[in-house]
Amino acid sequence: MKSLGIGLIGTGYMGKCHALAWNSVLPVFGDIPRPRLVHLAEANPDLATQRAAEFGFEQATGDWRELIANPDVDVVSITTPNAFHAEMAIAALEAGKHVWCEKPMAPALADAERMADAAKASGKTTVLGYNYIQNPMMRHISQLLAEDTIGTVNHVRVEMDEDFMADPTATFYWKSEASSGYGALDDFGVHPLSLLHYLFGNVSRVMASMAKPFPTRPLKDGTPRDVETFDIASVLFELETGASGVMALNRSAWGRKGRIALQIFGSRGTITYDQERMNEFQLYTTSDRGTEQGFRTILTAPAHEPYNRFIPAPGHGLGFNDLKIIECHELLNKIDGRPSQTIGFAEGLDIERAVHAMAQSHREQRWIAV
Numbered sequence: 371m372k373s374l375g376i377g378l379i380g381t382g383y384m385g386k387c388h389a390l391a392w393n394s395v396l397p398v399f400g401d402i403p404r405p406r407l408v409h410l411a412e413a414n415p416d417l418a419t420q421r422a423a424e425f426g427f428e429q430a431t432g433d434w435r436e437l438i439a440n441p442d443v444d445v446v447s448i449t450t451p452n453a454f455h456a457e458m459a460i461a462a463l464e465a466g467k468h469v470w471c472e473k474p475m476a477p478a479l480a481d482a483e484r485m486a487d488a489a490k491a492s493g494k495t496t497v498l499g500y501n502y503i504q505n506p507m508m509r510h511i512s513q514l515l516a517e518d519t520i521g522t523v524n525h526v527r528v529e530m531d532e533d534f535m536a537d538p539t540a541t542f543y544w545k546s547e548a549s550s551g552y553g554a555l556d557d558f559g560v561h562p563l564s565l566l567h568y569l570f571g572n573v574s575r576v577m578a579s580m581a582k583p584f585p586t587r588p589l590k591d592g593t594p595r596d597v598e599t600f601d602i603a604s605v606l607f608e609l610e611t612g613a614s615g616v617m618a619l620n621r622s623a624w625g626r627k628g629r630i631a632l633q634i635f636g637s638r639g640t641i642t643y644d645q646e647r648m649n650e651f652q653l654y655t656t657s658d659r660g661t662e663q664g665f666r667t668i669l670t671a672p673a674h675e676p677y678n679r680f681i682p683a684p685g686h687g688l689g690f691n692d693l694k695i696i697e698c699h700e701l702l703n704k705i706d707g708r709p710s711q712t713i714g715f716a717e718g719l720d721i722e723r724a725v726h727a728m729a730q731s732h733r734e735q736r737w738i739a740v
Contacts, residue, residue, distance in 0.1 A: 371706040373403035375442045377467070379411045379434045379458055380449035381421040384472050384499070388447040389425035390691050391698035398679050399699050402706075405445075411437040434458060438465050445470060445705070449499075452557075453549050456481035459715075463492040470701050472499040474560045474725070475718050477551040482715075482722040489715040496715040497701045500564035502630065503711065504696040506674035506688070507651050511634070511641055512569055520636030520655060523570070526615040527633040528562040530554075530645075531626035535601045542587035546597045553599030554619040555580060556725045562617055562630055563721045564713055569634075570609050572720050575739045577606040578728035583622050605728055628690075640665075649687040 376392050378385060389407075396404045407427040412418035415432030422430035431437055438446060438461050446462040448455055448471040456476040462469050469489070475482040475498065489496040502508065515523065535545070544550055551557060555578075566573065580600035589595050605617040620626070630645035639655035642665070652665040670677050671684030676699075680692055697712070704710035713721070724740050731738040 371402055371702065373406055374444040374468075374702070374705070375406045375408040375440075376427075376445050376447065377409040377411070377437045377440065377443035378407075378425070378427065378447045378449070379437060380447075381410065381412045381417065381425070382449065384449040385412075385421070385447075386425070387691055387694050388449055388470070388698075389427075391694040392447070393426060394695045395698045395702065398695050399676070402699070402702050405702075406442075408442045409437045409440050435461065438462050438467065443467060445701075448472060451544060452477055452551055456485055459485050459496075460488040463488040463494055463496070466492065466494065468495040468701075468705055469715075470497050470499070470698075471715075473564070473718070474551065474556045475715065475722050477549060477556070479722055479726045482719055486715045486719045495701070495705045497697070497704065497712045498564075498714065498718040499694075499697070500561065500568075500713045500718075501690070501693040501697045502561055502645065503564055503568040503713065504693045504700065505648055506670050506677045507643065507648065507668075508565065508568070509711070510668070510674050511643065511651060514641065514653070515569060515634070519653075520634065520639030520641060522637045523611065523613050523634055524637065525635040526566065526570070526609070526613055527617075527631075527635075528566065528615070529618045529620075529629065529631040530558055530562050531618075531620045531623035531629045531631075532558065533622065533624045533626050535621040536624045538584045538587075540587065542589050542595045542597070546587055546595075546599050548598035550599060552580065552725070552729050553603070554601050554621045555603045555728055556722075557599075557621065559603060559617070559619045559728075560721055560725060562619075562632070563724055565630070565632060566609065566615070567713065567717065567721055568711075570611055570613065572610050573607045573615075573724045573727075573740050574610045575608050575737055576724065576728045576731050577737045578731040579604050580729070580732045600732075603728070603732075605731075607724075648689075649685075 410427040411434040418430035581602040586594040643651040672678035
């Protein structure tokens with residue numbers, strides 16, 4: 371593997387997360403050349419210069435097109451708001467760059483399809499920012515399912531709740547604009563869908579309902595503006611495996627900070643997991659003696675690779691940014707043709723189609739095939 375030149379577009383929360391990953395992937399894994407942090411783009415040129423110095427990039431620009439045109443950039447990290455993903459990703463692919471793009475792909479399905487087409491035509495590697503599938507606990511759950519530990523899975527329930535939209539007096543901002551997408555459904559509902567995709571494959575049909583707990587929000591001057599997105603979504607679904615499922619999403623759930631609660635029910639047991647306790651899961655199996663049957667907690671440990679790359683002792687715990695470092699390593703593996711656990715644009719399009727089928731179901735109030 372050669373040393374790759376990295377370009378980063380966007381320097382907010384996820385931009386910093388990508389920068390930390392690019393800076394840490396070699397010290398953590400040790401099996402790749404050090405990435406060269408070549409070019410950083412931010413809408414504000416002064417902020418771009420500041421962030422480039424903080425993150426360790428050689429150059430800064432206020433024009434993302436300049437970054438993509440840079441011949442020293444091999445991989446482009448895209449961490450901008452959702453509405454900009456398609457234009458930037460397609461331009462990067464057409465310029466011969468690999469792309470690491472945050473989720474979701476794009477607010478419009480047609481744009482997501484164009485992104486997938488551009489990726490296929492370019493032959494370049496694409497990875498979407500579904501870092502929760504990189505959790506060593508999620509990998510081990512996948513292994514248990516493959517080993518038939520809980521038998522045939524017949525039902526899955528998943529909830530994702532946060533409270534960053536829970537305050538009805540909070541000022542209107544871009545996540546309440548229709549241009550950002552549907553709301554909870556594609557803003558973060560794609561994360562539980564990525565777990566379902568990773569563990570079970572695609573969703574086959576859906577029935578959905580969305581809700582606006584606060585129909586207006588104040589602008590900075592206090593003028594009320596109509597909220598154009600839905601902060602709550604409830605979905606019935608069926609998996610291609612034949613299992614039934616329920617997904618509940620809420621961006622206005624006071625007290626919930628980063629909850630993805632997953633329950634997997636099988637013919638011989640159950641697995642439960644909660645992202646707010648991301649370093650453990652619970653396992654119940656009927657193979658235990660009746661006198662000791664019950665849920666037992668499994669803590670992350672060096673045996674759950676690649677936890678061992680970070681910490682030599684069990685139970686100490688990984689964090690959100692660590693999952694991003696793992697994702698960065700998987701991206702580099704994929705570029706190099708090595709085995710890789712990622713969701714690229716082609717697979718991500720399946721998730722996007724599920725989201726848009728859910729929105730269609732809400733509009734038409736009926737089951738929709740994905």
